[in-house]
Structure formats: C-alpha cells, structure tokens
Amino acid sequence: MDAQPHRRFAGTLPADDTHPYRTGAWRPQSTEWDATGLTVIGDLPELSGVYLRNTENPLHDALGRYHPFDGDGMVHALHLHDGRADYRNRFVRTKGFEAELEAGRPLWPGVTESPAKALRPSPGPSARTGTKDASSTDVVVHRGRALTSFYLCGDLYAMDPRTLEQLGPETWDGAFPAEGVCSHPKVDPLTGELLFFNYGTAWPYLHFGVVSAAGELVHYAPVPLPGPRMPHDMAFTEHYVILPDLPMFWDPAALARGLYVNRWHPELPARFAVVPRRGGAEDVRWFEASPTNVLHWINAYEEGEEIVLDGFHQGCPDPRRDGDDRWTTTARYLDANELQTRPHRWTLNLATGRTTERFLDDTYREFGMINAGRGGRPYRYAYTMTAEPGWFLFNGLSRFDTHTGAAQEWRFPKGVYASESPMAARAGATAEDDGHVLTFVTDLNTDSSECQIFDASDVSAGPVARILLPERIASGTHTVWAPEESLG
Template sequence: MDVEVVGRVLSTLPQDDDHPYRTGPWRPQTTEWRAEDLQVVEGEIPADLDGVYLRNTENPVHPALERYHPFDGDGMVHVVGFRDGKAFYRNRFVRTDGLLAEREAGGPLWAGIAERPAGSPRQDGWGARGRMKDASSTDVVVHAGVALTSFYQCGDLYRLDPLTLETLGKAEWGGAFPHDLGVSAHTKVDPHTGELLFFNYGTTEPYMHYGVVGADDRLSHYVEVPLPGPRLPHDMAFTENYAILNDCPMFWEPELLARGRYAARFHPELPTRLAVVPRRGGPRPIQWFEADPTYVLHWVNAYEEGDEIVLDGFFQGDPEPKDTGEGGAYQRMFRFLALDRMQTRLHRWRLNLVTGRCEEERLTDSITEFGVLNNAYGGRRYRYAYAATGLEGWFLFDGLVRHDLLTGQEERFGLPAGVYGSEPAMAPRTGSTAEDDGYLVTLTTDMNEDRSECLIFDAARVADGPLARLRLPERVSSGTHATWAAGDSIPGWRDAESPAHALRL
C-alpha cells in the first residue's frame, strides 16, 4: 500500500477531550490521506467491481460554543475506488464557507443544532434556521458526474470531484440554486432520466418547495408545496411519474419557535401526511394522504403498481422516547437518535391514487435503518433492501441485513463487538442482469484494533461474510450516509491507465 499524507486541518479541540460524541468511535480526524493499491487483509477484490464508494462524515474541527451535537461536525468525505481488482482511498474535508471562516478565526463562529441562536458570535448563517453553519456533513450523491454533499437541515450543495474529493464550489444550477432556502439533507438521483430531485423547507410560508434539476445540471422545475406550518421533513422518495414528500407530526414547537427556540416535539394527535406530487406538477395537482402518526427519517424506495404507489421506509414506533433521566445530558438528548429507543422498523404504505386511501403494513419486526437498494431500481419495482442494524445508541451500526421484500426473509451479518459499520452501498456487478447481482460495500471503525477497513460482501449472500477486507490508513470516525457511483458515470474514469492515475493528482 502506497500511502501519503496530503493535508492536515488544524484542530482546536482539547487534547484531553472527553465528549461522548467526539471520542471513541466518533473521534474526529484531521489528516487527509492518499493511498493507492490498498492492502488486502483477507480475500480478493472482485475484478468486476468497478466504481467508487463515497461516504460522508461529521468531523468537528473546533469545540462547540456550549453543547456539541454530532450533526454540527464539519463534513469529511471518504472515497474507496475499485478497478481491475485493485482499490485506492482518499479522504478530504469539504471546504465549506463555514469551515474556511472558522479556520481563519481559529475557533467556532456559529451556534449548533442544540445551542441557543443568540449565542452565535456571527448571526449570518446557512440552513433553514438562518443562523447555523452549513457543515455539509450529512449525505453525498453523484449527479452529472460530480459528487454533491448536503446538510442535515437545508443548506448549499457542495460540489466535489468524485475521485480527488477536491471541493469545486457550490451547486449553482445555471444561476437558479435557491441559496435563500437551500436544499434538504437528501436529494434523489433518478438513474433512468439523470434528474436530481430535491425539496427544501423553512419557517415562513409556504414552508416547502420541490424541484427538479436536469441531467444538464440546470434547474428545470421548482414549485411551492404549501404546509400548515414549519415542519422538519428529512427525506423524500420518487417513482417514475411522482415525487413523494411528507408532513410528519414531529416538528418545531410553534410557541417556542415564535420565541426563537428550535425544539422539536412529536404530536401523536396529528396524522402523518404524505404528498404525491407529479414530477413536473404542483402545487394544485398535489394529492395528500393521511397515515398513522410517526416520524420517518429515511425512505428506501417507492414505485407504481396499478392505481397505487407503494412506499417503503422506516416507521418509528416511538419518535420521542421517554426521558428516563439516566445516562447524563448527552445520552438523554440523543435518545432521539437511538434506533432501539425509536423502534425503527421497515414499513410499507400503499397510496391509492383513485380512492385516496392509505393502507399500511409492517414489513419486519427487526430494528433496522439506513436502508439502501440497487440504485438501478430507484423509483421502480424492487425486491431487496439492505440496511444497517444498531442497538448501541447514536448510529453505531453493529451489522448488515438483507431484506427480501417478496418472501419476508432476512439475511444478516453481525460485526464483532467493538466494531461498527457505515451505511452500506450496493454496487452492481459490471454487466449484472439481476437485482442482487453485485456487492455491498461498507467501512468499519474497529475500536479493538484501532483501525478501519473497507468490507466487500456478495449482495446475494450477505450472511457468508465479506469477500474481501481492505486496510485503510487511519481509523475513521463513525458517519452517516454513503453512495455508490459506477465507473462509467465518472468523467475520465477509463481514460487513465490505472485507478491511481485516475485520481488526477
């Protein structure tokens, strides 16, 4: 393995930091690496695995003003690329406006998600609340050959070279990007049309917008989606002809919001509302459906079946877990992010466009989240969902599960104690013809050996364990979302003689 340090970002975090979400599996990194021909610890890299796995991470550089929330951490993207049976690795901070400003100031400038807005040294900010640093540390997708990172609450989309991870600036969409409201954490790329679908939300009417960006990277559609008040939607889904948005009854408490406090509360007396929006329509053609009250952090997929739209996501049995008073302030705060406390289970909603009725069913009793699929089946009928399992508080994934949505069967792989995974991505085999003909890729954080690895699984045989384990240069921090981009979707991928040359260093 040929390893080189290519950059470091100066951190002002205390040397003896004891914060529960900046230590252990969440220990941040400050070194940026370039590694070619990664060491194979076990197995063999499949020769027909061709493309890049990209994963975003919350990676704080400075301490919080008062109370650190993991979503405040600065964005760092990791890439593991595969070609011709070899692999390379690189990681880079996303050079956001906030990161650059705080680097110049030598410390924090904005209040975080769990802090008082009035406490910000600077009141200019990005995001739906207009006073937060846009860390661009939540999700990553690839659209029009460029990687785009996004923020937990609405912000800009930062453009990255998917091979070098060089920050290329912000998405502009032909000068039409809605910088005043930004874009939600989760955008969706339709592989069949090359379009990117998105929504945003804010604290003033109409509270939500929906839009479409064409394969030419220009905004082609943008409409209002009226809501009864400020909401906190996180994700969306789409089908061949529709986008599905949501109005879940977990949102900022209106009375507190009027006083400048952003405290989310669950309102079980209200239904979950699901909006079916024609891909190029709205706001009048929007059809709303009412469902059981819950909060859905992540959807898996949706597709059309006769008069119905079938929508799959993770139903929270307890969106606002009871505060038991145990474990200290941070553990109580992050009960909202513990999969076992929230009781997240794979769920299906059937939305009948003719009758206006919504029928629901639980698809599994297992507690899982962060579901992914073969992206070629996005918005189309599909059979397999792959998800993370985790019972140890805030997004510590202890294994993978393959859900067969036709038979109801599950196939699992559990990581050893003290080893945690990342959101997996499904990488179709080159020339694949079946939905599950490909690989699952994930990164691990091994607290026992103080190291990280990239694991590659046969997507059809997850329980058999990894086909290959690759050593990374440094133990990486626990993170959130990841994606897969096939090599032929990346400009210049095949022009280079090798993956190392493809890095364009």
C-alpha cells in the same frame, strides 16, 4: 500501500475530550490522506467505481453543547479500478469551515443550542438562522460531480468524486434556490434527473425541484403546508415525488420566541404529498396515515393505480429518560432501538384516496440501501443496518427481502462498527442482487479501519474482501456507490 498525508489540520478539540460522540468510534480525524494501491485481504471483486461516504467530523470544540450532527463534513472516497483500490478523504470546504479555520475557533452553535449564540451570521442558506451549513449529511453523484448536503437546508458542495478536488457550491447557472437544498436529494437512475426539496419557517414552508441531467433547474414548485415542518427525506417514482408532512416538528410556541425545539404531535396524522414530477401546488394530493416519524425512505414505485412507499416507521418517535442529561442532549433521537424503527409499507391508492399500511418486519432496522438501478421502480431487496443498543453505531448488516420478510444477517464483532452500505451492481447484471455491498468499518479493538465487501446475494457469509485504510476513520452514515460510467 503508498499512503501520504495530504494535509494535517490543527483544531481546538480538547486533548482530554470525553464527549461520547467525539471519542471511541466517533473520534474525529484531522488528517487528509492520499493512499494508493491499498492492501487487499481476500479476493477483490471486479468493481469499477467509487464508494463515497459523508460524515460529521468536527475540527473545533462546540459553542456550548455538542451534538453528533454538528460536525464538519468529511468525505471518504474509495476508488476501485483496474483491480486496485485507492483512498482519499477531505473536509468539505464550506464557507463556514473556511471562516472557522481562519478564526481558529468555532463561530456557530449546534442543533442543541440557540442560534442567537452565533458569533457571526449564517454563511449560507439554512432553515435555522445562525446555524453553520456543515454539508455533513449525505453525498450523491450527479452529472459526474459528488454533491454533499446539509440536513437543515444549505448549499450543495461539489467535489470531483475520484480525487475529491473541491469544486465549490453548486449554482445551476445561477438558479440555485435561496432556500437551499435539504438532506437527501435523489438521482433518478433512468432519467439522470436530480430531485430535491427544501423547507423553512415562511409560507409555503416546503418546495421541491427537478434538475436535468445537464444541470439545469427545470422545475421548482411550492407544496404549501399548515406551518413550519422539518422533513428529512423524500421518495420518488417514475412519475411522482412523495414529500412527507409528519407530526414531529418545531414547537410553534418556542419558534415564536426564536427557539428551535422538536416536539412530537401524536394528535396529528402522518401525511404524504404525492405530486407529479412537473406538478405545482394545484396538483398536490394528500394521503393520511397513522402518526409516526420517518427519517429515511427505502424506495417507492407505482403499481397500477397505487403508489407503494417503503420506509422506516418509528414506533416511539419521542423516547425520554428523565434525569439522564447525556440522553436528553445527545442521544434522544439517535438510537434506532429506542425509536423502534422498523421497515414499513404505505400503499397510496390514487383512485380512492385511501392509505393502507403494514410493517414489513419486526426487527429494528434503519439506513436502507437498494440496487440504485431500481430507484423509483419495483424492487425486492434492501440492505439495512442494525444499531448498537443505546448508541448511534451500526453493529450489523442485512439483506432484507421486502417480498418475504426474510433477512440474511451479518453481525460485526464487538467493538467493530459499520457505515451505511450501498449495493454495487455487477456490470451487465440482470438479477437485482447480482453485485456487492460495501461498508467502511471502524475497529476499536485494533484501532484501524477498512472497507469490507460482501456478496450482495449472500451477506450472511461475511466479507469476501477487506481493503485496509491508512488510518482509523470516525464512524459515519450516508454513502453512495457511483459506477465508473457515472463519474464523467
């Protein structure tokens, strides 16, 4: 392995840091690496493409309290090609990152602080005035460009997916919406379109858009809501987008005072807007279901006159532990076990307007990935993560069968934590689970990191290959596998 530091950054994090999400598995990095010809243990499958992961990686101390969603975006790229593996990692050079780098200090508060504490105006579109757009939430690949996103709505920052060269904010030829783009844009594998949504505090509160495979904003429409909401994810089918209106949103009284405080409203139903992919406000159809909160959807598809929508239902969206400051300020909405997050199916009948729903499994799971070629179409398998009790850390990987409820499980050794795990289909495969699953792991026992690769049809057998990285990387979340032909 030839590993060379690309750049080392000097931040302002305290040397004796004790914050639970800036130490241990969440210890951030300050070095960007270029590493080629990585050491492989086991048999490297014939994969050709890039495994990308975005994660929160703070360079500076917090203005007040720190939440793990406040960190700067950092993208990790593992490029598999010609029987070898290369690795790079780069900070996302957002406007806010550049401003703080120049100032040598933090300039914006995080999610648990008032936006009024900002030392400078927000440098980009955001639903929270005064919040830095860290572009640290998700990463997708569209028309050969890796795009990073922010959960409170922001710019999409583009990178070359192989080299992580910074390409700046996406513009769509000047049509990028002033409201920004939220957490999880989706790429339709068959049409090449990018589907996205955004939200804010002014009517109509929610929009969705469609970007063509050529990078043109071809549709942008409002989805009026009763008031400000904060959806995190969306789903799509061949002909529709599905946008949630869920009863976890900002407290209206606090919002009137300029404060952004989450509140659970169990008296309200969960609602789903089903909209044709070129539809407008007049085409929205609303479906109601039992109250819950959902951070992430797994997939959706059409089946006759019904839409099948799968996601992670929270049985306890607002867990509380009175008197536990660590819990209330940093961990309250982070533990899938406390949130009681389980795979769930909502069936929306377009003929009758009725919703039926049921749990798919009793095990607490989250962060489901599928064979991306089945996105928006019928599918069977979801590759999901189990969580370390009490923490935002992934201690297990499973292949969950949505048809039977059966799961193949792999648990990582104690002190080893994984990332969201995309499925890379084998070239020419016809079976849905013919391919491999990849995950970056952080090993506290050996102070090291690697990418582990599993047979997607036999996850419980353990990794078939391990690719050693040049440094232990911080724990992280959202990922994508981009096959070589999608990289341009």
